Amino acid sequence: MADIEEKQRAVGTETEVENAVNYTPEQIQHRFETLRVSARLMPMMTLMFLMNYLDRINVSNARLAGLQEDLHMSDTVWNAGISTFYVGYLIGQLPGNLLLARSDPKYFLPGVMLAWSIGTICMPAMTNGVGFCMVRFFIGLTEAPFFPGITLITSSWYNKEENPTRMAIWHAGNTMSNILSGFLAAGILEHMGGIGGLHSWQWFFLLEGIASVVVAIAAFFVLPSWPSTTKFLTQQQRDMAQYRVLVSNGGVEEQVGGTWDGVREAVRDPYTWYFCGMHFALVTAQSFKDFFPSIMKTFGFDKMTTYLVQAPPYAIAYATACAVAWSSGRRQESFWHINIPIWASMLGTALLISVSNVGARYFGAILLISGTYNGLNLQLSWETTLVPAPRSKKAALIAIANCVSQTSHWFSPYFFPTSQEPYYRLGGSLILVGCALTTAVSVGIIWRSKKLNKKLDEAEGWTPDCGRERGWRYVN
Template sequence: MASEKVQDDVFDEKIDVVVNATELPPSPSQIQARFETLRDLDDEQMATLNKELLRRIDWRLMPTITIMFLMNYLDRINVSNARIAGLQDDLNMSDAVWSTGISTFYIGYLIGQLPGNLWLARVRPSLLLPGMMIGWSICTICMPAVTSGVGFCMVCFVTGLCEAPFFPGITLMTSSWYTKEENPMRMAIWHAGNTISNIISGFLAAGILHNMGGMADSTAGSGSSSLRGLSVSSLASQPSSSCQTGRRIHAGYSAEQEREIARYRVLVSNGGKEEQVGGTWDGLKDAIKDPFTWMFCGMHFSLINAQSFKDFFPSIIKTFGFSELNTYLVQAPPYAIAYITACLCAWSSGKFRESCYHIILPIVASAVGISLMISTPNIGARYFGSVLLVSGTYNGLNLQLSWETTLVPAPRSKKAALIAIANCVSQCSHWFSPYFFPTKHEPFYRLGGGLILFGCLCTVLLCWAVKWWAKRLNKKLDEAEGYSEHSGVERGWSVSASIAAF
């Protein structure tokens, strides 16, 4: 009978990754022996080769993915700033029609999620992801030509459809190239595109919407289009298929060793199992049967509820009494602080290989932040609350993505399905959350604040649920192995630095 396990952390509570195997995973040295060009290298040579390859992967993937994600979010959030500049009034849209347009974007986003990510698991990301960029860029460039609420809703829907596979796609790609220790920090780096886009959007709105009559949407769309060529040449295939990055990575090492060290890293991280693609429908069925899938669906859904303010953040800041220009500008500091704290939390999570409390603590800070924003008229307290709110929710979402991909690292089709399902379920929040922020609830938006608090609470409960379920699986495997603290039987896998996988 297959057994399942999650590695303990230094506090004997660590939740890292699930294993379904009939035997304990091989050691790193046993995995190294599988590769002809690596088996004769000593530990120092392996460490040097790994370090050089990691540096090359970082420089090839991270800048491109970060900029792509930046443009992705910039296209999306410019609409929020355009609302302040009068887009809703210019198109004679009521609050209900505006909220419907925002919801329609996420209907398209939901429809394209699962098929897009399952497709991405089987094709070259260097072609599919840039192609999606062209699609949403065309839609964004068309936005200034919209003349009615119906047109606004239609453009939002098609834009969402084009953007749908991008976010889960780059999550899948990152988790396929990096180990569990590296993954949180790298996801924080490209997730910076999210926070940086919010900063840039405010400055663009100040310079363009305020002074030039409104060209920000087309500017962002044109920028996305111009990145397509760079993306095609920079995004790499998966380690299991090809890893050659051009020239040799280090004097004395061959291109074949580069490919094999990339596969070695993934195998060690996955407990000796290849990150095989697997059958598309088999991966989907396996993901549906896995309790972790639905726990992470609930967690992601709750985090998106907690982050439901983001489409209305400029409108919320406007209630602080700033001028239009200052409203655009003061949006930047909360997101800048969010990026710094996200990197720090991701580094800590990777170093200590702990995710649960690294998500819970920032989310509690977000709950404190939104409580300040909806309970006091003091502008300083409300602005401080906005910093806590933004930082906590962005930290939580970044680490949740890393957690779910390290818990289920293989096969690739199952991981792709899990990411897509969780993202699909989470986006359902956008069908109703825009209706929680009507202008008649200014300045406190207490209905929206209640939704955010509910999302924070559910996130905390689901973090504990994932932790409890994983520890339960550990206990079952320990009993099957005859391990206990006083049994004298060695705990076979908890002392290993490698990750076991499905």
């Protein structure tokens, strides 16, 4: 009931805010689009996310180049190293994102990027499995605040209609990292072995780490701060940026709020736990990502072709995700936009684990990647739309959901042992469970949203034929 009372107050606040400033929607949009924020924020976050995911998946291609054999690691030790990354990632999630909510993203996000880049540069010095686990733990710990952090800053700058598409845009970093990783692997891992007395996989980590440091330093000068504190905007422009998000939030101010107050509010909100379940399900459905090069290897291509054929499925996934995100934001609908692609992923998984035809399996890989990639993007947008403010609560929700989701990485690597080649049916079964759980949890979110919207309708006395415009409502 407290939630409904809060939204009743929000509806009134929204009306007051809209009456207070005499701008048409077209003027608001024009004024905002003339700002230089998007030109700074979107390309830089995309590039940073590219380096972030490149760092996360580079071990998969390095494994094909002999990393596991050179460090004398068994499959068990290798999987332990993969899981250890996510142990550090889990530990750093909540404190990192809460710290970001109270600090300046212009400095915080490049700072954590600089830290994980230094860890990547240290990877060529590894000599055994213990070193592999320790370095991956440190990198996971320093990467932890980044992904929820860019989700938080995006939802603070853009309204609920723009949010899905903007998140899809910087998700290009994920796509490009998977594409670029294959090309880098083809160039570095195939041709740089022995140069300077280093293995090719050592050059792979070293060059990538140096590039990441360069991007982190550039980000210090390019990223904006929060809408209320960005210095390269005028006061009027800052007010306009905040006003747009305020209206989108139903009139609820996006003030920071107390750090632990935000945690308590997030823990008490059922939406937090719904989205924990959904995020966990989607990450489980994406458990193939750490093993995608190994899956591609089972198609029977030579090593060079195996590196290169990883690119098209991710490029198709990105184009699909942008189109679906645009439609979702325009229609203000999330359930079907998430679940129809997820069901396509289930079909793709079935093809991968049940047929021997290479063309059919490759088509299955495209469906699998496109559906799960789209689902994760829209889930992030949905959770920040349903719980838009205050910032400390939203930061806690994002971090808690992302934190819970990463526990999937503690066990999912063990579903993809080399003994499961060529079909990886055990891993495929895990992917199918993740997809099915995504649908089940999203049904729960829809049920709660419709229930709360009905109470808001009753509180306002609104009916479809009442002749009045409907106020703020939870997005279905």
